[in-house]
Amino acid sequence: MSGALTGPLAVLLVAAGAAIGAPLRYLTDRLVQARHDTVFPWGTFAVNMAGSAVLGFLAALPADQVVMTGAGIGFCGALTTYSTFSYETLRLIEDGARFAAVANVVAGIAAGLGAGAFGFVLARVVTG
Template identity: 90%
Template structure:
């Protein structure tokens, strides 16, 4: 990712961002999923869209290596979760919920791209 730091400071910033993003992902996922009585992975969908929107927003801002490293790589990287997305998709297929699996993949990919574009456009509108 351009605009990010390297070296020991980068490791500390990524770790700090991830230390906030990972628990927030877990808590948000559990909170959202508990409100839906469905096999669709709403919690993962929510955190992935939120993280995509935030990362899109951050990338549209004037480059700040500290922010992009800590918030972009660390926080957004830990908030979003491709591994859980993949795991939940495979579980849906194994459980015979193939339509839901396909819908989850389509919505997750399209939604993530759309959320990223929205965040990018929003930052452009805010910063002029």
């Protein structure tokens, strides 16, 4: 990341953002998944889409290293979860839910890109 914020301030900003994003990810995942009686990992899908939209929004704003470090890297990095996405996809395959596994990968990637683009466009519309 060219011109990225570094040093102790960057570490504190990432930690502060992550301290909000990680518990929010867990709580949102549990809330969403509890409302769906299916093998599809809707909770992880929801947090990944939300984080992609927020990061897309932030990316469209005028460059601000403090905001991008704390909110973009810290918050969005902790809110979204590629590792859980991968684990849940492998678990679906192991459980014989191959269609759900493929749907998780295709929908997760396509919708994540779409959510990021939506956030980007929304920021451009809001900021003029």
